[in-house]
Each structure stands twice: as structure tokens, then as C-alpha cells.
Amino acid sequence: MPQAISLSGARPNIADLMAPQPPVRVPPNTSLTDSPFANCDPSYKCSTLNAIPATEQLLKKSRLPFALVLAPYRTVGEGENPVPVVSDSVIARCRRCRTYINPYITFVEGGQRWKCNMCFLLNDVPAAFDYDAVNQQPVDRWKRAELNYGCVEFVAPTEYMVRPPQAPSYVFVIDVSHSAIQSGMLATAARTILDSLDRIPNKENRTRVAIVTVDSSLHFYNLTTSTGEAEMLVVADIDDVFIPHPGTLLANLTENMDTIRSLLERLPDMFKETVNVSNALGSALQAAYKLVCNQGGKIICLQSTLPNSGVGALKLREDVKLLGTPKESTLLNAASPFYKSFAVDCSRSQVACDMLIFGGQYSDVATLSCLPHYTGGQTYYYPGFNAARTEDAFKFAHEFSELLAEEIGLEAVIRIRASRGLRMNAFHGNFFIRSTDLLALPNVPRNQSYCVEVAIEDDLKTPTVCFQTALLHTTCHGERRIRVVTLCVPVTTSISEIYANANQKAIADYFANKGVERALSSKLDDARDAIVNKTIDIFGVYKSHVLGSGPGSTPQLTGPSNLNLLPLLALCLIKHDGLRQSSQIPTDLRANAMNLLRTMPLQLLLPYLYPNLYALHTMPPEAGEISENGVVFPPVLNLTVENLEPHGCYLLENGQNIYLWVGRGVVPQLCVDLFDVKSYDGLRGGKITMPVLDTPINKKVNLLIGKIREMRRGNYYPTLYLIKEDGDPYLRLWFLSHLVEDRTDNIMSYQQFLQHIKDRVSFFGTYLDKSN
Structure with a gap:
């Protein structure tokens, strides 16, 4: 059992953010084999509770959220185990509940039948289960991957296909209006696609590509001409869209590579003189x-101009008078029903949409991101994009190239099954719910996260329960597969055990999803209040029902050691750009932050909520060097201005941006060695690219920055900002807003927040007695 610890008065122990999630302790001999991989890795699926309440009443009494956090299609990094593939087409499933055979079933009747661990029905073991048809010989069933691994992938036979596996098809819709040319978006996009053609998944040489450019008209390109030069076909009627030459516009990438390359090379010049400011994105x-x-x-x-013509036209609706008011939520919801209804049509036809939005001014991210939200796609936002700034061009080119190279899953559905008595109750993420529990994803991006709330319908009478996620998809290479992710968790009747096994990282993900949902359906105030109240509830129940303290004031706020950072993560959420009280956050930035909060896997979400802060001027000798365990980082610091020395230089990163803070008392030699300028006065704030110098500190910092940019899953490439202590006030405040342990504007410091929770918890017992 974790010890009860006092949270008041001390800085949070942020090293625990990097610690692994609490282990799932299933009783001995629960799984068929003694494989250490019988339960799926928590990065694929984890629960907010690693001990499940046996009854709904106990769950309600605990006030803890019960949800699953999934990233079933995450990438596999260097040194990680790949997902085992079962390729013999023997897929054993329960006849009644359709659960896939897994390490938690039991064999009966001498191994002739197996008992489902979800619904307990007896099923026949397939005859081919113990026989290798390829090599014509018996096999040891105990070595089969599906009985040893909580995450496996089956190669699906034809009955899992409605039609032959689809070939990857990419249609680029590129804005060529005036702002797209002026910002350099078109030129950078064309160059990136050109450089990435060999990275687009095309193993079978079946991939097809089409390019449509748009301003006030639509421009199609016949890529299959005999001359090797693409032929432009202009459609000016945007109200009644038709396709000229239907059979020639979606072209085989391999067969027409030269024509596609030639077009991409010419594309920027074709529109360089344009003065057209219209954009008919909907058409x-x-x-x-x-x-x-x-x-x-x-x-x-790729969208640079607010769509202003034809179907789906949008208006400039940013209203600074509404920012920070209860009416701000109206700006964060879609302005036009077209984008959701179009996305639903796409979902039905297995078409996914990705949006890359370039904001020179208001872009209505809230409306345009409906397309990825309902089709399983991704939204990328580049505020104030200008390709003349190397940093802007490089970030976009990197992320776009990675997006094109992504080995996505196609025409996918996800279903989550659970033991008898449990039901999936609500779903959060980028997909469309096709029936009550079937998530439709035309496209499964790598490293996207989903959160699913679970309800207890009947008392749980077994010592463990299981959750099984099945992701049926077509790989980029034309193979139909089923990824099956199984998680087994113990059941308990003890509220102390439930609290001892609560997973604060997964709870923070649940809070983020529920916070965004509440902000959009109601008000931002309500979202923040709900997160704070839920945190108070959790610590109130811990005090009254786990510690057994009566109502009334106590000198300290006490919690279990496994929830020691939950108040901090809750505070981070209510201070985050997605949810915090402010009249200074533009709607597009807030909408983008909300999109990130609800799609990031935990590995990305935690630093996005609580960034990493390092002192560069006092690095230990081994920091910034490569050891046998990889790049060594300096000690991580708590996010408070008390840690910023006037002569110091600090790096802060949250996975989206990297900030170098330089104190005005910094020694000139550090400016020379790190930035190649003579003194603090010579430094220029804003987006920068680090110089490459032959000095120890410059080499170390460049190595750290490089590692930060590539160490997490996902396509994001953080931009580097230099911030001078007495420099640009906006940049300075932006940096300081990340120091979440301090009081900012009208939002409490960490210690004030703990005191607020303690004060409310003190009266919680009385309130609880009345509410029960």
C-alpha cells in the first residue's frame, strides 16, 4: 500500500512525472503462461484505476473517474519490442461476445475447448491452432503469440474484408490565394511534397495521388498525359462542382512520378503573380x-486564407470583447454545420481529412478542425507563418514530411469489449461513433490518443476483469489486420485498495478530455470548476473514507503517494492555454491547444501540461553528453521564478516549443560561448536557430535541443525561442505563464491551490454525509 504523505508546504516532487505508471498487480496464475508481456504495455492502453471497484456504489463512493486511455496504433521506438504478428490466419474468437483468444482465457476438457474470460462461454479450439500449415507439422500452442502477449496483431482472412484492401490515395488540396503565395506556404508545401514523394507509403506501387489547387476557382491537374507535363483544368463554377476528366486526376504515384515532380517544381511560379484573395475550400x-x-x-x-467563397464560407468572427467571458465558448465551437456534415459523409466513405492551417490572421481553427475530428485525422496550426523565417519553414517542412511518411492504418474500426458487468459509456477523440460502441476511423494516425469512460452495470464477482481493444484496419501495404490489445485488472471491495491503485497520469488525461468537452458544451469557467471540484472530491474521500478522519480542519492536505502530483496536474490544466481564464489568448490558439489536449498520448501530454525546465549555466559535467543510456539531461527544476537566477540561462520545453531564457545578469563569456555574441545586449529575442560553435556548452545545448525534438512519439518539431529577461514583454509573459507553481494573473499558485483544496476538504465529510 502507498504511504499517506503530506502535500502542503513542499514543492511537488516532479521527478515522479517521469516515473513509470503504477503496476497492475493481477493475482498469481491469472494468465495462461508466465509471460511478462501477458498484460499490454500501458503506453497502448491503461486504466485510471489499476484496481477496479466491485460495485457501482463503491465506484461512486470513491469519486474517482473510471476510464481507459488508449493509443493502440503508437509507433515503436528504437529498443522497444515490436507488436508480434500472428500470420497463420487462425483467429479464435468467442462465439457469443466475439472476444479474441488472449492470455487470460482458460483451456478445459484436455485443451479441446477454451473458456472466454469475458463472458465465460465454452468455445472449441480451432483444429489448426496446434498445427503449422505452412511447414506441415504440429506446433507448441503455449508459444503462440496470442497466449503470451497482451498486444498482438492478426493477419485477417477474407471474411474480415468488405472489399479488397484499399490502396493508399492522397488528395492534396492546396490554397493558392494571395496570402498562401505571400507567406511562402505554397512554395514550401510544394518543395516538401516533392522531397517526400519517396517517403509516402507505396510498397506495393499502388499508391495514388491527386493535386487540387484552390482560390476563387478550382484547378485540377491531369497527371497521366503522354507529354509528361501535367495539364491544368480550371473549374470556375464552385456552386455545382464537377470533376473534369474523372479517370485521369487520381494518378498512380510510381507510374507518373516524373509528371508529378515536374508539376510540383512549377507550382509556385504558376501563381506567383496572383492577387486573388478568395478561397473556396468547401467546393x-x-x-x-x-x-x-x-x-x-x-x-x-493546406489552408492559408479563411474560406470566404462558396459552400462552407466562413466569416471573420473573432471578437476580442468575448475573450475571457462566459460567451467565449461560442467562438470555440464550429461556425458552420457544413464541416461536420461533410466529415460524416467522408467517414462513411472511408475518407480521412488532415488540416494544416497557416494563420497570418484569424483562421477559424475551431471550425476547420471539425474535419480531422470526425474523420480520424490530424490538425496542425502554424500561427503567423512566414517561410522567409527559416524556423517557420523548417518546422512546417519537418512536420508535413513526417505526416506524409506516416504508416497509417486505413478503413479502420475500433471496438472495446469488457468483462461482463462493464460497459463503455462515453468516447473522446478523433473518430465518428458509427453505432453505440463502434468507432469509425477512415484513417488511424500514429500516436493519437483516445479516452473511453467505463460504467459498472452489474456487481463484479470475479477476482479480475479484462478490457480488449480490437482495431481492424488495412495497413499502408495492403494487408488487412486486427490489432488486439488486452488489459487484465484486479477487482477489489476495498476503497483503500482502489485509492492505492489510482493512476494519476491517466486521471490527468481524463480531466483534459472532460475539461475540453465541458468548455465546448458550456463555459470555460465550468470546465475549470469541474476539474477543481473533482480534485477536491478525490482528496475529500481519501481523508474521510481511507484515512478515517472526521469532518473539520486538519493541519495538512494528505494524499496517497501515487496521487501526489494530481493537484499539480489539475492546476496545470486550469492554467493551460486550452482552459485558463484570460482575455489575451486568441481563439485560434485556444482551439488548437484544446485539439492537442484531447489527441496527445500521455508521453506527449505530461510535458505539455508541466514543461521541463533545465539550468544551462550550472549543468553537471555529464549533462549534454551521450552515455550508454542515451543523452544525459541536466536535473529538472520546479516551475517557479524562484529557480531563475538573474545571471542564469535556462531551457524550458513542453514538446511544442523550446524556450531559452537569458537573465540580464548573464556573464558575457556565456553569450560568446553559447550564442556567438559579445554580451547580453547583442542578443536578439524571438524565434532563433542555434548557431553551431566549437565550444563545450554550445555543443551540449545543441545536443539537448536535438534530442528534445526527436525523443517523443509524434510528428511535432518544437520551435526554439530566445527570451531576454527585459526583452519583448509578450514573449516574457508567455515564458512566465509556463511557471505554473507561481501565482499568475488571477490564478492561484501551487501552494495557494493546495490550501484551497485543504480548506474545501476540511468540510467535505459533513457534505459527504448529507449527499449520501
Whole structure:
């Protein structure tokens, strides 16, 4: 059991953020084999509770959230175990509940039948289960991957296909209006696609590509001409979109590579003189949909101008008078029903949409991100994009190239099954719910996260329960597969055990999803209040029902050691750009932050909520060097201004941006060695690219920055900012807003927040007695 610890008065022990999640302790001999991999790795699926209450009443009494956090299609990094593949087409499933055979079933009747661990039905073991048809010899069933691993992938036979596996199809919808040319977006996009053509998944040489450019008209390109030069076809009627030359616009990438390369090289020059400020995105999307709706595919939309013509036209609706008021939520919801209804049509036809939005001014991220939200896609936002700034061009080119190279899953569905008595109750993430519990994803991006709330319908009478996620998808290489992720968790009747096994990281993910949901359906105030109240509830129940303290004031706020950072993570959420009280956060930035909060896997979410802060001027000798365990980072510091020395230089990173803070008392030699300028006065704030110098500290800092940019899953490439202590006030405040342990504007410091929770918890017992 974890010890009860006092949280008041001390800085949070932030090293625990890097610690592994609490282990799931299932009783001995629960799994068929003694494989250490019988339960799935928590990075694929974890629960907010690693001991499940036996009754709904006990769950309610605990006030803890019960949810699963999933990232079933995450990438596998260097040194990690790949997902085992079962390729013999023997897929054993329960006849009644359709659960896939897994390490937690039991064999009966001499191994002739197996008992489902979800519904307990007896099923016949397939005859081919113990026989290798390829080599014509018996096999040892105890070595089969599906009985040893909580995460496996089956190669699906034909009965799992409605049609032959689809070939990857990419339709690029590219804005060519005036702002796209002026910002350099078009030139950078064309160059990145050109450089990435060999990275687009195309193992079978079946991948197809189409390009549609859009301003006040639609421009299609016949890529299959005999001359080797693409032929432009202009459609000016944006109200009644038709496809000229339907059979030639979606072209085989391998066969037409030279024509596609030639077009991408010419594209920026074709529109360089444009003065057209119109954009008919809705019509272009309809055209792109018509190109791929019969076979499914992916629309990648690069948007620089607010769509202002034809169907789906949007208005400039940013109203600074509403920011920070209860009416701000109206700006964060979609302005036009077109984008959701179009996305639902796409989902039905296995078409996914990715949005890359370039904001020179208001872009309505809230509306445009509906497309990825309902089609399983991704949204990327580049505020104030200007390709003349190397940092902007490089960030976009890197992320776009990684997006194109991503080995996505196609025409996918996810279903989550659970032991008898449990039901999936609510779903959060980028997908469309096709029936009560079937999540439709035309496209499964790598490293996207989903959160699913679980309800207890009947008392749980077994010592353990299981959750099984099945992701049926087509790989980029044309193979139909089922990824099956199984998690087994013990059941308990003890509220102390439930608290001892609560997972604060997964709870923070649940809070983030529920906070965004509440902010959009109600008000931002309500979202923040709900997170704070839930935190108070949790610590109130711990005090009254676990520690057995009566109502009334106590000198300290006490919690279990496994929830020691939950108040900190709750405070981080209510101070985050996605949810915090402020009239200074533009709607696009807030909408983008909300999108990130609800799609990031835990590995990315935690630093996004509580960034890492390092002192560079006092690094230990081994920091910034490569050891046998990889790059060594300096000690991580608590996020408070008390840790900023006037002569210091600090690096702060949250996975989206990296900030170098330089105190005005910094010694000139550090400026020379790190930045190649003579003194603090010579430093220029804002986006920077680090110089490469032959000095120890410069080499170390460049190595740290490089590692930060590549050490996490996902396509994000953090931009580097230099911030001078007495420099640009906006940049300075932006940096300081990340120091979440301090009081900022009207939001409490960490210690004030703990005191607020303690004060409310003191009266919690009385309130609890009345409410029960």
C-alpha cells in the first residue's frame, strides 16, 4: 500500500512525472503462461484505476473517474519490442461476445475447448491452432503469440474484408490565394511534397495521388498525359462542382512520378503573380471527396486564407470583447454545420481529412478542425507563418514530411469489449461513433490518443476483469489486420485498495478530455470548476473514507503517494492555454491547444501540461553528453521564478516549443560561448536557430535541443525561442505563464491551490454525509 504523505508546504516532487505508471498487480496464475508481456504495455492502453471497484456504489463512493486511455496504433521506438504478428490466419474468437483468444482465457476438457474470460462461454479450439500449415507439422500452442502477449496483431482472412484492401490515395488540396503565395506556404508545401514523394507509403506501387489547387476557382491537374507535363483544368463554377476528366486526376504515384515532380517544381511560379484573395475550400473539399469516395483515401488540406467563397464560407468572427467571458465558448465551437456534415459523409466513405492551417490572421481553427475530428485525422496550426523565417519553414517542412511518411492504418474500426458487468459509456477523440460502441476511423494516425469512460452495470464477482481493444484496419501495404490489445485488472471491495491503485497520469488525461468537452458544451469557467471540484472530491474521500478522519480542519492536505502530483496536474490544466481564464489568448490558439489536449498520448501530454525546465549555466559535467543510456539531461527544476537566477540561462520545453531564457545578469563569456555574441545586449529575442560553435556548452545545448525534438512519439518539431529577461514583454509573459507553481494573473499558485483544496476538504465529510 502507498504511504499517506503530506502535500502542503513542499514543492511537488516532479521527478515522479517521469516515473513509470503504477503496476497492475493481477493475482498469481491469472494468465495462461508466465509471460511478462501477458498484460499490454500501458503506453497502448491503461486504466485510471489499476484496481477496479466491485460495485457501482463503491465506484461512486470513491469519486474517482473510471476510464481507459488508449493509443493502440503508437509507433515503436528504437529498443522497444515490436507488436508480434500472428500470420497463420487462425483467429479464435468467442462465439457469443466475439472476444479474441488472449492470455487470460482458460483451456478445459484436455485443451479441446477454451473458456472466454469475458463472458465465460465454452468455445472449441480451432483444429489448426496446434498445427503449422505452412511447414506441415504440429506446433507448441503455449508459444503462440496470442497466449503470451497482451498486444498482438492478426493477419485477417477474407471474411474480415468488405472489399479488397484499399490502396493508399492522397488528395492534396492546396490554397493558392494571395496570402498562401505571400507567406511562402505554397512554395514550401510544394518543395516538401516533392522531397517526400519517396517517403509516402507505396510498397506495393499502388499508391495514388491527386493535386487540387484552390482560390476563387478550382484547378485540377491531369497527371497521366503522354507529354509528361501535367495539364491544368480550371473549374470556375464552385456552386455545382464537377470533376473534369474523372479517370485521369487520381494518378498512380510510381507510374507518373516524373509528371508529378515536374508539376510540383512549377507550382509556385504558376501563381506567383496572383492577387486573388478568395478561397473556396468547401467546393475544393467536395471535389476531393468525389475523387476518392469510391475507394477511400486521405485529403490533406493546406489552408492559408479563411474560406470566404462558396459552400462552407466562413466569416471573420473573432471578437476580442468575448475573450475571457462566459460567451467565449461560442467562438470555440464550429461556425458552420457544413464541416461536420461533410466529415460524416467522408467517414462513411472511408475518407480521412488532415488540416494544416497557416494563420497570418484569424483562421477559424475551431471550425476547420471539425474535419480531422470526425474523420480520424490530424490538425496542425502554424500561427503567423512566414517561410522567409527559416524556423517557420523548417518546422512546417519537418512536420508535413513526417505526416506524409506516416504508416497509417486505413478503413479502420475500433471496438472495446469488457468483462461482463462493464460497459463503455462515453468516447473522446478523433473518430465518428458509427453505432453505440463502434468507432469509425477512415484513417488511424500514429500516436493519437483516445479516452473511453467505463460504467459498472452489474456487481463484479470475479477476482479480475479484462478490457480488449480490437482495431481492424488495412495497413499502408495492403494487408488487412486486427490489432488486439488486452488489459487484465484486479477487482477489489476495498476503497483503500482502489485509492492505492489510482493512476494519476491517466486521471490527468481524463480531466483534459472532460475539461475540453465541458468548455465546448458550456463555459470555460465550468470546465475549470469541474476539474477543481473533482480534485477536491478525490482528496475529500481519501481523508474521510481511507484515512478515517472526521469532518473539520486538519493541519495538512494528505494524499496517497501515487496521487501526489494530481493537484499539480489539475492546476496545470486550469492554467493551460486550452482552459485558463484570460482575455489575451486568441481563439485560434485556444482551439488548437484544446485539439492537442484531447489527441496527445500521455508521453506527449505530461510535458505539455508541466514543461521541463533545465539550468544551462550550472549543468553537471555529464549533462549534454551521450552515455550508454542515451543523452544525459541536466536535473529538472520546479516551475517557479524562484529557480531563475538573474545571471542564469535556462531551457524550458513542453514538446511544442523550446524556450531559452537569458537573465540580464548573464556573464558575457556565456553569450560568446553559447550564442556567438559579445554580451547580453547583442542578443536578439524571438524565434532563433542555434548557431553551431566549437565550444563545450554550445555543443551540449545543441545536443539537448536535438534530442528534445526527436525523443517523443509524434510528428511535432518544437520551435526554439530566445527570451531576454527585459526583452519583448509578450514573449516574457508567455515564458512566465509556463511557471505554473507561481501565482499568475488571477490564478492561484501551487501552494495557494493546495490550501484551497485543504480548506474545501476540511468540510467535505459533513457534505459527504448529507449527499449520501
